[in-house]
Amino acid sequence: MKDIILASASPRRSELLKRIGLKFEVVPADIDEANIRELGPESYTVDIAHKKALDIVNRNYKNSLVIAADTVVVKGGIMGKPTDENEAFEMLKALQGQWHEVITGVAIIDSDSKAEILDYEKTLVKMTSLSDMEIRAYIMSGEPMDKAGSYGIQGVGAMIVERIEGCYFNVVGLPLNKLNAMMRNFGVDLLMGNIQL
Numbered sequence: 001m002k003d004i005i006l007a008s009a010s011p012r013r014s015e016l017l018k019r020i021g022l023k024f025e026v027v028p029a030d031i032d033e034a035n036i037r038e039l040g041p042e043s044y045t046v047d048i049a050h051k052k053a054l055d056i057v058n059r060n061y062k063n064s065l066v067i068a069a070d071t072v073v074v075k076g077g078i079m080g081k082p083t084d085e086n087e088a089f090e091m092l093k094a095l096q097g098q099w100h101e102v103i104t105g106v107a108i109i110d111s112d113s114k115a116e117i118l119d120y121e122k123t124l125v126k127m128t129s130l131s132d133m134e135i136r137a138y139i140m141s142g143e144p145m146d147k148a149g150s151y152g153i154q155g156v157g158a159m160i161v162e163r164i165e166g167c168y169f170n171v172v173g174l175p176l177n178k179l180n181a182m183m184r185n186f187g188v189d190l191l192m193g194n195i196q197l
Ligand SMILES: Cc1cn([C@H]2C[C@H](O)[C@@H](COP(=O)(O)OP(=O)(O)OP(=O)(O)O)O2)c(=O)[nH]c1=O
Pocket: 007, 008, 009, 010, 011, 012, 013, 028, 029, 069, 070, 071, 072, 073, 081, 102, 146, 147, 148, 149, 151, 152, 153, 154, 157, 171, 172, 173
């Protein structure tokens, strides 16, 4: 039975794994996310997730499956987390009243064999129209500041998302259905509660 390590400081990702009953250890990765943005957004998120997982594998954990992820919002270019409230305003101004994509890259690496599975999930999101005053009010809530695209669908941001097409959990930061399909490649079925197949 392998231990599961979540290479993420994201409280949302921990919450999602707790929600499906997974027993895991959190070991946040420490990498430079200012990556080459010439890559398309899918390759970009997979590359960052891969680097996060490798950062933990290289710390010599044994008998573990390391899970890492990276989530971006795509509207024109790649939107990560805002650096300040002005950037959050610009992001939300660009997203309001429009469809955009949310892409989460996922990496899973076996710390012993170094076998790895890399993949991504894409969800389309339609944000409601927002006035400048509403955008400012949302930013004042503080919720946008640590989230890609400056919004959180799982929180107050639920009120500014009209529709999605695709996986909801992918928008929050971890596509759980995709994750389980990826874990099956390592002989682990999360539905069976970490039971080694
Ligand atoms: C779009 C969206 C993003 N997010 C969050 C998920 C991620 O935590 C964050 C994107 O930043 P990431 O860099 O993917 O993750 P992180 O910095 O929070 O944590 P770590 O790098 O240690 O894994 O945005 C939401 O919580 N809700 C949303 O609706």
